[in-house]
Amino acid sequence: MEQTSLRQAPDGKGKFKKMLTTEFYLLVFLVAILVMMRIAAPDFYSLNTIMTVLNYFSYLLIAAIGMNLIIITSNIDVAAGAIMSVVAIVIAFVGKTGAPLPVFMAVGMVVGLVLSWVNGLFITKLKIPAIVATLATTQLFVGALPLVVEGSIYDLPASFTWLAFRAKLFGALPASVVFAAVITVGFMLFMRYSRFSKKLYAVGNNKYAATLTGINVNKVMILAFVIAGPLYGIAGTIIATGGQRVTTTMANGFEMTLIAAVVLGGTSIAGGSGKIIGTVLGAFILSLITPAMNYIGMSSDWSDAVMGGIILLAVVVASISTLTKKKKTIVVPDAVVSASASSSGEVK
Amino acid sequence: MIRKKRFTLVLVIALAVVVAFAFGACGGGEQPAEEPPADTPTEEPPVETETESDDVEPAAVKVTIAMLPKFKGENYFDAVKVGAEEAVAELVGEGADVELLYDGPPQNDATNQNQVNILEGWIAQGVNAILVSPNDPTAIAPTLKKAMEGGIKVLTFDADADPDARDLFINQGSYDAIGSGMVKAVASKLTEKGYGPDKTANLGIVSSAKTDANQNAWLDAIKALIATDEYSWLKIANEETDVYYPGPDETETQKQSGTLISRMGDGADQIQAAIGLTSMATPALGAQYESAASKPDATKVTMTGLATPNALKDYIKNDANPLDTGVLWNCMDLGYLSVEAAYQYASGTITPESTTMTTSRLGEREIADKVILLGDALIFDKANIDEFNY
Structure with a gap:
């Protein structure tokens, strides 16, 4: 939130109005859920429930940050789930030998990087639309897995499940949450201060204008995929190490939850806008829904529908606020915005 | 410029190869599609009708049995396959000429269409018998009927198709048998932990999607059983919240x-026994217990469910983990019985009207209503889990 107000201050409009961002609404919504749970189902605030929610939140968030970078460049990655499934199987092979977490997590990050990089190459070098390219590689990855591994990998050693079963900070907080926190803070700083992040927004806003300002659009797009890859690798590692058995379909379909978290977090699927803090809030809300519904007495069968409703509501609210904003502000040509390369997301 | 074009061309070709590979890998049924029109061959069946008359010396005619699981992979079907291969080895050892074809869709693409593609190929080849575990009992029926019209013996195993689309169904365990296996497993462990008619216990259940027929039938069997006097001290307190439907998603x-485990404990408003109805849910219960930040007292709660022994081994052997038992049918025996039934039917030893069939390994099995029943559920625990390797 702080990041938002800092950036927007120079615009010289009312401070309160500036606070009414997607992130602000999300935060209000999140607090409302948490307060409602406190009143309706106090049992929800047990150590176990909170930690289960946080653990799911951690890997959802780590992967969603990667997805966010890709969506900011106006691309999309529906191969994320498939990449994480491949990561899960590969690290299970490595972990089966008794290798420790740093080793197989590093392997997972490299696998994620390479596969995601391939996606980036298809999209930029061959000009294949991102959705088509990643759909094809999804089929390739999930199709190739059963050829390599027949069935699942079982009986993984304690060193493999150490992260999920034993690695707890203060005896309770899963280490995966610490990973997520470090990565999130790192990326928030990166998006705030690095020059590269401005290029991400510029490319997402208007590729042509970005080219004119001297940005190598293809390079920026590939880098977005290359950065997302290791994040998928870490998320895939957390998912895979959650049990002593790894199947070939560990994270298939998970990309939809990632996209949902990113979109709920206020990132426009058209690219050029979106913040990490929004994704954090989006991912946290999505992580809460199913357990919260269970505690207030609703069948988990409804969770997909409820999540869909929340996302729809968020998108509608965002689109209405964009429409009303556009009426009031003078439209600044995209080229100028990108050239100045500062917080292009909000101006648009 | 030319160089760049050539580079693009190479990339395009590479992509085409990659995509073709990908779809080939997913389809699993590419070759059949390339075969000449997949019309039913009429030459083959008569050959096999002859066998029926001279089943005294089956070695004379080759019997090809084609086995189609719901999907390849998952060691449930791997175990079925091992049993099937053992049956073939046994038959060959007895002098019969049997060949087993085994193919199925990949695990994440277990669709009816993929199964139909594979079946069309086998119908074109003119195999003698087909063993199918259908993903969709109704959608696969026309293809199975086509096979039957072509003189191929059609049997289902593991999951049934529409009854008029197959000659025999090898049922691994009735829904009641499996349901009662799970209730018994839970009840005996809960009794050890101090529950019983004087102290009721709440059940929590992790299913698959709400539309999944098998899981619903098992759930109904469990509900019917805990409504009886013997198990009336087991309760599902609130079906809305205590039965979870996460769908087929890991x-x-x-x-x-994880949410279910955080609701477990010995309080009356808590859950004392968790049952997983899928091979994904049961290991997940074991793993989430290990991951839990503050674990419910293992001496006050228990967990069980459907899964292969290998998927639960570490949790069951670990006394600190309340996943005490697992329930399944003997998968290898299912594969063995399926191939035996297919062979005996194709070679004329049994007909759908027979009332019994005999195998050397399993002895006699009843055939009722064109259904061959494998037997009771297998309950495994710390004492016997090492006997199974699947």
């Missing part, structure tokens, strides 16, 4: 199993 199953 991360969702893990998350919801």
